[in-house]
Amino acid sequence: MATEDESPSPSDITVILKEQTSACKAARDAIAAGGEVVLYDGQPPQWMVVGIAATRLKRSLKIGLTTLGLDETVEILRARHRDEQLRTGNIVAVDRSWFFTLYFDSTGTELLACSGLKNERPSQENGQELQL
Template identity: 30%
Template sequence: MEREQLERLLRGGDDTSSAALAALRADASYVVWDGTTSPKSLATVYGRRLRHTLRRGIETSGLARAVQRLDLCSQPVRLGQIRTADGSWIFMLFLDADGSMLVACTGVRQSQPDSARPDTC
């Protein structure tokens, strides 16, 4: 998928889609994988991730909404991912089968790499 096409899909969405769009425009890397998967199975997986992030205090954006939208979706979805240039956020994109519509978008803040943490000895 071309970057411009992905930008069009992210326009006019919620705050999470807007953040993903801003990242994409700021040279984030991205991928949209071939193939589709069941939105119900993704709703289950991302529902677990939601509970995990809440327990651990990990910052997310749009995760609960994405789980709801996937649970309501009846058609297979394609997955995509945007990683911010600094690696601080990863956005997961859920697209319809032909990649012409954004079903849902969620973002998860990434923890600092171990090498960036100060020594605590």
């Protein structure tokens, strides 16, 4: 297992992806299938990470994208770890069908939450288009 001075390896991440959110099993499966894992060195403040996750949730709901555990992630990050800096990472499924975001404590040793976003075209029900 990684220490505070090193980033967790993909196998470490598989072990710590327990049941923090409903996206954890799918993220573990993506790693097992050979998905790419990237951990970032930066430590943005909790309020910034929560804001990004909340905006992603709101936008995903508005345009009809499929998410896993994103609502749970927003609640976990809002309720805990205030005034802390967090670390993040990503898992991209081999077939690029899913993109997962990992949220760690500032040391990178405790996984707080995991969310998934399906790589799909937004629904056209409301005439909304994805703007990048």
